[in-house]
Amino acid sequence: MIGLVDADGFFAGCELSRNPHLRGKPVMVLGKLGSFVLAKTHEAKKRGVTTVMPFKEAKRLCPEGIFIEGDFRFYTLMSRQLMAILREWCPVVQVSSIDEAYLDMTGMPEMYGKSYEALGDEIRTQVRTKLGLTVTIGMSANKVLAKMACEGKKPDGTAVLLKKDIPYFLANEEVGDIPGIGYRREQMVNRYQITKAGELAKLPMGVVKNLFGRNGILLWKELRGEYIFKVNPHPRVPKQIGRTSSFERSVSDVRQVEGLAFYHLERSLESLHRHKLMTGEISLHLRDHELRIYRIPLKLEKPTDDFFVLAKxxxxxxxxxxxxxxxxxxxxxxxNLRSATIKQLDLFEGMGEMLRDERLNQARNKLNEYYGQFSVTSGSTLFLSKKKKGKKERFNLPFIS
Ligand SMILES: [Mg+2]
Incomplete structure (x- = not known):
């Protein structure tokens, strides 16, 4: 049994955790430049605020909203605590983003004398008690189905999708709900009158290969209940890191392009930091409505993992x-990636570190004030950002462009 643990509105959840008086209010966490919404609470979502929405529009929809600039070092600390809890429960954990991890839960019911459902509930309760965060856990035969089961139970839920229930489950899921199927691919299969995930799973292998190529077959096999994408607690170091996604509708406004590009910058940086890497080059990837690809590259003065250098x-x-x-x-x-662990700090960077450590201490004190039962230890890496761009959330598989 494969489990996916995914925190609900993670950045916003972290802010509620250290500021409990904000619970029940529309809280929005803004990206580093304060220009767009990175995460929001359920109350903000109800007002129509979406992720990657520009700050101005969110403010218009929700004038009494509470806007907080993202504090990524704090979120990183929370992430480490979350992963530490998961590792106590399960020996095989693959951290897939700042607030998501896959667990190979095979054998856990025997080990703990509890059902998968009971295990999921207990893990969630422990995370909530220790960290003040809610998470959702989806479990099924593989990563793809675990993720889909998890999405369907958000927020604060436990979902167990058994093999026998897979066909019924997929019959009610849209093709676009399948992780790794972007908007463009969804439209492609819609042209064949296929709208439900179950219909895609029933296609002959040859048709799937024609549509999506060889990697598409791997995804199709997982939909059919096979375990293909293994939970790997030691992922190899990537040669390149990037993210891209489609707009729901083509856009001409460069500011919208900018918004989406910055969103992916923050997500890619999270990966870069997780792998303790720096990048020597950055490029902006665009595709126009005739599917022509534009690649605008830039060689950086020196390798970096600094948000502000990359944002510039x-x-x-x-x-x-x-x-x-x-x-x-x-x-x-x-x-052109290289290891960040041998990074040399110059004088000013050193001062920046000191200032950040000051904020870190403040966060730590606050946390311990609220949740005295655990102590937060300091980290050495500054992670950034995360996820969640509406339903177009990407899944880190070879299938994904
Ligand atoms: Mg999440």
Whole structure:
């Protein structure tokens, strides 16, 4: 049995955890530059606020909302605590993003004398008691189905999707709900009158291969209940890191391109930090409505993992985006990667570290004030950002462009 543990509105959840008086209020966490919404509470969602929405629009929809600039070092500390709890329960944990981890839960019912459902509930209770966070746990035969089961039970739920129930479950899921199927691929299969995940799972292998290629077959096999994408607690170091996704509708406004590109910058940085890497080059990837690909690259002065350096670089790339075009997708790629563990601090960077440590101490004190039962230990890496771009959330599989 494979489990996916995914925190609900993680950044917003972290803020509620250290500021319990904000519970029940529309709270929105803004990206590093304060320009768009990275995470929101359920109350903000009900007001129509979506992830990657520009700050101004969110403010218009929800004038009494509470806007907080993201504090990624604090979220990283919370993430480590979350993963530590999961590792206490399960020996095989693969951290897949700042607030998501896959667990190979095979054998756990025998080990603990509890059903999968009871295990899921207990893990959730423990996370909530220790960290003040709610998470959702989906369990099934493999990663793809665990993720889909998890999405369906959000927030604060435990879902166990047994093999025998897979066909019924998939009959009610849209193709676009399958992790790794972006908007473009969804439209592609819709053209064949296929709208439900169950219909895709029933297609002959040859048709799937024609549509999606060889990697698509792996995804199709998981939909059919096979265990293909293994839970790997020691992922190999990537050669390049990047993220991209499509707009729901093509856009001509470069500011929208910028918003999506910055969203992917933050997500890619999270990966870069998780692997303790720096990037030597960055490129902006765009696709226009005729599916032509544009790649605007930039070689950095020196390898970096610093958000502000990369944000500046990305802003330069955005200025080179051709005007008067319709854009279908946008994303960011880091390449020419190298290890960040031998990074040399110059004097000013050193001072920055000191200032950040000051904020870290404040966060730690606050946390211990509220949740005296555990002690937060300091980390050495500054992670950034995360996830959740509406239903177009990407799944980190070879299948994904
Ligand atoms: Mg989450």
């Amino acid at each position: 670089a990305l802003s330069r790339l955005i200025r080179q985006v051709p005007r008067a075009k319709l854009w279908r997708s946008a994303g960011v790629l880091f390449y």
